[in-house]
Amino acid sequence: MKQTLTLLTGLLLIAMPATAEETTGLTEDMIKIGVMAPFSGNAASYSKAEIGLMAYYDKINDEGGVNGRKLVAVQEDTACDPAKGLAAAKKLIFQDEVFMLHGNSCSGVALAIRPVIEEAGLPWVIAHAASDSISDPLAANIFHGLPTGSANGRAMAQFVLSRPDTKRVAIIEHSNDWAHSYSDPARAYLKEQGIEPVADQTMERGQTDATAQILTLREAKPDFIIAALYEAETAIFLRDLKKYGMSDIPVMGTAGTDLENTLIRVGDLETVKNYFVIHSYIDSLNGDKLKPWGDMITKYYPDEQLSTFSFASLGSAVAVVEALKNAGRDLTRSGFIAEMEKIDNLDTGILSDPMTFTHDDHQGVKGSAVAGFVDGEPTVLRAWGERY
């Protein structure tokens, strides 16, 4: 009888769902952090962001760690697929039993795994995925460590309208959620200012020619074009614009491209001189203030080619380490969350806008700067003609 009872209790205990233990993933000298990213698949270039944050962990570890503990990143590949991402999240939470999660570049995956993470209760700091719905409605344990899609979309539209006499705005985008996460808030902002787009075009990923779209745009005579396109398609679009003599029309890109790489891709300055991108950093990618960050990534990942993605998650990494440090040696999950919520106007040393979390608002960064070519050099701008 006693044996049966013990057996039953044992089975019951095994069968109980893993409760969010306060110190799971912690040992005397180690903090296990789950880092999910599309390390493989057609979105693999996004995982540069997670490479960046892991380089930051390496740097902190070299400086002695956080209160005597090293940061150990447990990487899992999501391949930008929700089913795979779910498996990755569950593995990190229930099998690897990490202390917290920090990562994710693909919004589709993040949205799919949000319910699981919310229920499991461990802290999750989003490093790169921009969709607002990941952190809104509020979840106690989820933090957005970079400007969200709506912040970026609005920044794009704001910049566009900061150019004098801009009334006719056209939009070209991919028909996926990534593009919509920028274009929908941009449209909303434009509407608030009383402006309806004069043209709405679609260009799909993988298209090697934008003639049809550009000819239609030409008819619409826009003052400014908002382009929510990936790197490759942006280059094709800009090249085709030049081909049809339209490269005097300024084009506003997203946070998914950067000026330096686009210039390399199209091969000449004339094509990109009127291209602007969301640039949430305090300096241009080759600028003095970003150089130490770039060097840091190169130090730990020498084969990594830097792009705007590489720096995207560093702000969130600074915040994470800050909160871990402040939570002290007696680190717990709720302690970490409490410290995150105390972050107020933190200057991360890389993001163009400060980071603030409160108990009721976990979207930390509300604004973003823009970058454009000034005298042939990529320069960070606050508004049309106004340097950062």
Place this chain on the structure above:
Amino acid sequence: MFLQLSISGLSQGAIYALVALSLTVVYRSTTIVNFGHGDFVMAGAFVSYVLTVMLGIAFLPAALLSVIALFLLGLCFSRGLIRPIRGGPHIGFALMCIAVGFVMRGIARIVWGREVLPMPSVFDMPPIFIGNLIITGDAVFIIGTTAVLLVIFFAVLALTDIGKMVQAVYQSQRGAQLIGINVDRFNDITWGVGAALGAVGGILIAPVSLLHPDIGASFLLKGFAAMTLGGFGSLHGAVIGALMLGVAEQYAGAYINSALIDITAYLVIVIVLLVRPHGLFGRKAVVKV
């Protein structure tokens, strides 16, 4: 605008023509449809990238080397992986082709992983202006090269002894064997030619399109659509179908909705197969029981 779209359409269509032709060449002699062909196209582009950008070889020799490399790849593929499974279910071939495509894509991804690669532009030729019409250096190069290749191809087929031999095998494998043609070796070479032609397509589109391991997939579907429109198994049908598809995409995109460009190929496939399955120039494909 109409003419402009037509030029762009022809330029796109030229690439589709190479893809469709290479698929048809293989299909005609082996009755296998290479479902992994898109990745052969990608491989051609990648090999030429490695040669031009990483080894500093000039474009033309690099392109030539790449074509030769892909020819050998196709040959080995046929010898090593297709011949052994000839006894199995026909759809085993389809999966073998897909699997090899995957392997090539996997290798490309491991080596180039997170990067999306720019290819240097081939011609820095300024565009030609004819009235309102703009023809870029790229378009000239693509259409020109493809046209030349096609002329050579069809000339060889119709006029030379080798071409006669090819036609013989296409018409009847058994008959060809009876007159002493080594059909097995022929098929290997056919695979090589198919891969090489596909590689040319990849090399032509790479400077325009930017390279990443997944560019193959869309070319495959476009190739199928072109073959379907032109008539499955018809060589000149593949070319004509491809050009028509390229142009149709542009018109649909400009005059109806830019969202349609992506699915024009699928719509073509569905409509053609339901209305006139043998396409424009194909043989009867319908099996009535």
Place this chain on the structure above:
Amino acid sequence: MMPTQSQLRLRTVLFWLLPVVLLAVPLLVNPYIQFIINSILIYALITLGFNFVIGNLGQLAFANTAFFGIGAYASAIGATSLGLPWLATIPLAGIAGAIGGFLASGAALRGIRFYYLAIITLAFGELMRWLYVHAKSVTGGTDGLSLPRETFLGYSLTDDRVKFYIFLVITVLLFKATLNLLRSQVGRSIMAVRENEVATASLGIPTSRIIVIGFMWSGFVVGCAGSLFALHTSYVFPESFGMLHLIVSFAMVLVGGLGSVLGAVLGAAALTVLPEYLRSFPGMEELFFGLIVIAVLLVLPQGLASLLRRVSPIFIERYYRE
């Protein structure tokens, strides 16, 4: 060599014993492993359905992913816009899949065969995906649809263990139904059509009708799998139903064994578990996947099921071509 009577009886016992044994699984594994096991069940159904058309009916049709997507979206739309409890959406999804099967079979009926059929059904799948993206008001477009959290008899449907029990029941039922179908007159006609359509027609069997039934059953099974998938990820989203999914399903059929019902389970299990083991090598998956498929094609063309058959005659079925 066919199994003996006593071996056949043993097989029936094993068929029903296995699920009973599996009932204990949730008590032994963590939610991650449970999630993977649930994936295997879903893929077993997908493979079963796909196998039905290409293995048993012998038609090279790639509409499987389309059926899967149709079922998943039907279920998600049912649960969100129509407010139905998820369980009620399962038959809905199955019926939607069957309708998809009917449409796909239309091409086969017009005499389209082999590669043409493969390509038109491929195109059908991609068109459906375009539809999911562009019919925003119904399908949520690229944002996808998120399933509401429900409970069933007091148990939360977001719990992977609860999902397992439900999935297990449905999987067993659909497998049994498929086996029954294959053993019936209709089933034999289906396989006869595969062997030689003209000869079958000459026996007076309405081959066109048989083909439609074959496609519709496949659509039904895979549609149901779609609704399970919708609950499994609680989020339905167009990207999941593209070419990659098709290729994976195709590989599962071939690795398991073309035409074999047992093979459906083996192929699904092998190719679901394998990518998880390869997690430590991101990016190498495609390479490994391709290499394994090549290896199976060269060395074991009849799939894993044929391996088991060599072990014991119990595993011999009559549903595939030797």
